[in-house]
Amino acid sequence: MMNQQNTMKKQIASFMSSKLSTARAAHVATAHPVNIRTENSKSLEAIPGPSGIRALPYIGPAFMFRPFGKFRPDKLNLLFQELHQKYGKIVKFRKGSSWAVFLFDPSLIEVAMRHEGRYPKRPSMPLLDTYCKRSGAPPGISQLTGKEWYDVRKPVQDRTMKPHIVAQYLPSQRDVADDMVSTIKSQQLHVDDMSKLLFRYTAESTGLFCFNVRLGFLDHRGCPMTRKQEDMLKSIRQFLALVAQSFYTFPTFKLYPNKMYRTFEKVYGDVQKTGQVYVESMYRELCEKKASGTLDPHEPNLLLALLNDDRLPKEACFRVMSSFFTVATENVAKSLSLSLWLLAKNKDKQEILYQEIISVCGTGKINATSLSHMPYLKACVKEGHRLGFPSPVGSVRIIDKDLQLDGYHIPRGTEVHYGHNVLCHSPEYFDTPKAYIPERWLRDSGNNTNNYLQSFIVMPFGFGTRNCPGRRFAEQQLFLALITLIQSFEISLQDPEEQLSIVYNILATKETPLELNFKQRKK
Ligand code: HEM
Numbered sequence: 001m002m003n004q005q006n007t008m009k010k011q012i013a014s015f016m017s018s019k020l021s022t023a024r025a026a027h028v029a030t031a032h033p034v035n036i037r038t039e040n041s042k043s044l045e046a047i048p049g050p051s052g053i054r055a056l057p058y059i060g061p062a063f064m065f066r067p068f069g070k071f072r073p074d075k076l077n078l079l080f081q082e083l084h085q086k087y088g089k090i091v092k093f094r095k096g097s098s099w100a101v102f103l104f105d106p107s108l109i110e111v112a113m114r115h116e117g118r119y120p121k122r123p124s125m126p127l128l129d130t131y132c133k134r135s136g137a138p139p140g141i142s143q144l145t146g147k148e149w150y151d152v153r154k155p156v157q158d159r160t161m162k163p164h165i166v167a168q169y170l171p172s173q174r175d176v177a178d179d180m181v182s183t184i185k186s187q188q189l190h191v192d193d194m195s196k197l198l199f200r201y202t203a204e205s206t207g208l209f210c211f212n213v214r215l216g217f218l219d220h221r222g223c224p225m226t227r228k229q230e231d232m233l234k235s236i237r238q239f240l241a242l243v244a245q246s247f248y249t250f251p252t253f254k255l256y257p258n259k260m261y262r263t264f265e266k267v268y269g270d271v272q273k274t275g276q277v278y279v280e281s282m283y284r285e286l287c288e289k290k291a292s293g294t295l296d297p298h299e300p301n302l303l304l305a306l307l308n309d310d311r312l313p314k315e316a317c318f319r320v321m322s323s324f325f326t327v328a329t330e331n332v333a334k335s336l337s338l339s340l341w342l343l344a345k346n347k348d349k350q351e352i353l354y355q356e357i358i359s360v361c362g363t364g365k366i367n368a369t370s371l372s373h374m375p376y377l378k379a380c381v382k383e384g385h386r387l388g389f390p391s392p393v394g395s396v397r398i399i400d401k402d403l404q405l406d407g408y409h410i411p412r413g414t415e416v417h418y419g420h421n422v423l424c425h426s427p428e429y430f431d432t433p434k435a436y437i438p439e440r441w442l443r444d445s446g447n448n449t450n451n452y453l454q455s456f457i458v459m460p461f462g463f464g465t466r467n468c469p470g471r472r473f474a475e476q477q478l479f480l481a482l483i484t485l486i487q488s489f490e491i492s493l494q495d496p497e498e499q500l501s502i503v504y505n506i507l508a509t510k511e512t513p514l515e516l517n518f519k520q521r522k523k
Helices: 002-031 071-085 104-113 126-135 148-160 163-167 169-186 196-213 227-248 259-292 301-309 315-347 347-361 375-387 422-423 471-488
Strands: 090-095 098-103 395-397 403-405 407-409 415-418 489-495 500-507 507-510 514-522
Touching: 071 090, 071 098, 071 227, 071 301, 071 471, 071 500, 090 403, 090 514, 098 227, 126 148, 126 227, 126 259, 148 301, 148 407, 163 471, 169 196, 169 395, 169 471, 196 259, 196 315, 196 471, 227 315, 227 395, 227 422, 227 500, 259 301, 315 375, 315 407, 315 489, 315 507, 347 375, 347 471, 347 489, 395 407, 395 500, 415 500, 471 489, 471 514
Parallel strands: 098 415
Antiparallel strands: 090 098, 395 415, 403 407, 489 514, 500 507
């Protein structure tokens, strides 16, 4: 009887979901049918948005946000919130001498996303582009466009997006998480700047899959870092901070190598030097293994596999790994920082997570199979990404085909920003949006009314063929850190009344130091 009921429930659910997706597909097809302009379509200029002096053309991207001078450059999420409140679901905004379009509606976002071509394009990063132009360095994966981008991206994602390849690094990355626990114990369980320790964790853990080595940012004795390692971490943090700063200042660095440019040059050079040493050494190992016939194509070694891939020249491989190392260290550390803060603030949720960890792996070590049985952990990370959405707006594309959206004609070449961040906090799509409720992401929570639309809102890793190729590695690092820390400690805020304040240095960052207390759990 029970079985029959369950089967029936499943059939109803599958029927409903097929109806839902058919209905949605029909809605998408009829409401926004083609990319061809119709008689009735309104022009891009007719989209609501700031007008008058606020819409005057400005010279270059650095002036993009000047009309909204009351907003701090590192709190531009508030500007986008205001744009949405004032002008609605589709908004135009002056960027340089042309208009950019902002979408604050998941259905419109869905249409635009589904319209994406073979080689999606994002706006460039002016400081990095200037550096490449001036120094003659080839552009990295995130700067490339068209087929050139695809030729690098394909061999890389063939490996980084495969769960079994990422899982090969789980045991060694778990050891790094254990070393973080040892370091906390050696600091008498009070950490006044946990973000710094998280950076050490992500740098060490990232070094493993980028260069196949332990770089020594953390060890099992909880030793402090050497001067060289401190400098390295400083360079990584400065790298993205300078790229962020370059978006909001007048780009004199394009005209001559100003102070910001020279600092960037040094920082970038330092980061690259480390990568170069390890890539060269792995390349020698590859040549030796090939010569002696001992190369194992299944060896769990991402760098070796990429160097051995004929589609990817050695130089490109070096660029990919250097950018992976920098981006991964910074992004994962910041994301982890926010997730940990939220769990320390919401101790009831931390307790539920602890119970899940204990029920799945006890006080023992986590493995890939047990990781796949931890829905609450994944829900905590997803809810953390909703409340601390990584970027101030969301994904962005320069569309390569004309697009009809909400009755407006958006010509190819327009920059379209997807307003994920604003929507993540919208009461229209999330009940009690300010609250940290991981349960809203659980399948059987009964909270699924908006699920379809929500899936177009909380997209911290972007979407489509140009999404984040490091997503699986990032998630593994996040999961391992949270499991290991919460398995060992009850974590609380040093100031339980503290409220979360986020700033955007490209990525969401906790504005003040992450001050945590750790109470060791009984075995
Ligand atoms: C929590 C951590 C991370 C977040 C939130 C994140 C987020 C993103 C987002 C939003 C994009 C743009 C996607 C789009 O435009 O649709 C992106 C691109 C990228 N990410 Fe990540 N990322 C994270 C970790 C990582 C890691 C660990 C790596 C490397 C292993 C990585 C490497 C990259 C690269 C190379 C690109 C550019 C891809 C391209 O242009 O083809 N990211 N990431």
